[in-house]
Amino acid sequence: MSRTRIAVAASAAATAVVLAAAGCAPQPQSTTPGAAGSAKAADCTTGSPSLHKPGQLTVATDSPAYEPWFDSNTPSNGKGFExxxxxxxxxxxxxxxxxxxxxxxxxxxSYAPGAKSYDFDINQISITPQRAKAVDFSGSYYTASQAVLTLKDSKFADATSLSAFKGAKIGVQVATTSYQAVLDQLKPAQKPSVFNTTKDEVTALTNGQIDAIVTDLPTVFYLAGAELDNGKIVGQFGYAGGTPEEFGLLLPKNSGYTSCVDKALSALKADGTIARLTKQWLSASANVPELKQ
Structure with a gap:
């Protein structure tokens, strides 16, 4: 489902860090937006008292969990990018x-203030300064583009520019960046319609209540392939106030495990694992044209 949000550039991948099977070496204060910094060494062992339940890694995501981020609404099967x-x-x-x-x-x-019942949440959550006031973030694991989805018989199906949607009725999902992206980039004559779920968006599109959906590109692929018989991906465009929109792992504010998760992710980026998983699960995005003004 759509999870695109406003972002600032997250910290770049660090040099490879070797993590021991049972833990990692003490880490300095993180420079990741929202990451907790501490003068004392982080306990990165699997029995760390900073874990929600020592000896177990508790990971959160939404339900339903959609493709290509997850497979068959079953996060525990290890399939799907996230x-x-x-x-x-x-x-x-x-x-x-x-x-x-x-x-x-x-x-x-996920990004509301307060205690959390997990160690990190992976749910296409964009890293933003506002959210980082209430939670911690790792560095980014994916840079997302916005995309436009319509129906094959729509008058907007063959649009080649963002300005072509000036007269369109656009649908977006609540609590996502897509709303502001539509206002700033597509600049439609009327404000976007906001829906609670992607299912609601698809229903509105097929019923003619809206002309197009704007959401993150991988979700657009899922909707076009699995939810619509006559869906047409018009194109993609970048948006986040001039900076890449990046997804990060979300942790409780000032978690003692933030630097551990961030280092693990940095090591996966450095050794090519993240690039390989991106290609495996999200490679179709390369074939979508870029929409400009």
Whole structure:
């Protein structure tokens, strides 16, 4: 489902860090937006008291969990981009697959202030300064583009520019960046319609209530392939106030495990794992034209 949000550039991948099967070396204060910094060394062992439940890595995502981020609405099967990334991070931290427990956390609740019932949430959550006031973030694991989806018989199906949507009725999902992206980039004559779920968006599109959906590109692929018989991906465009929109792992504010997760993710980026998983699960995005003004 759509999870695109406003972002600032997250910290760049660090040099490869070797993590021991049972833990990692003490880490300096993180420079990741929202990451907790501490003068004392982080305990990155699988039994760390900073874990929600020591000896177990508790990972959250929303339900339903959509393709291509997950497969068959089953995060625990290791299939789909975000499931695969979560298990790769777990492995770097020393956790076996059976030590990873998945819990449900609605997207809009994930970055709200307060205690969390998980160690990190992976749910296409964009890193933003506003959210980082209430939660911690790792570095980015994916840079997302916005995309436009319509129906094959729509008058907008063959649009080649963002300005072509001036007269369109656009649908977006609540609590996502897409709303502002539509206002700033597509600049339609009327404000976007906001829906609670992608299912609601698809229903509105097929019923003619809206002309197009704007959401993140991988979700557009899923909707066009699995939810619509006559869907047409018009194109993609970048948006986040001039900076890349990047997804990060979300942790409780000032978590003692933030630097551990961030280091594990940085190591996966440095050794090529993240690039390989991106190609495996999200490679279709390369064939979508870019829409400009």
């Amino acid at each position: 499931s695969a990334v979560a298990y790769a991070v777990a492995g770097k931290l020393g956790f076996a697959k059976d030590q990873v427990k998945w819990v449900v956390e609605p997207f809009a609740h």
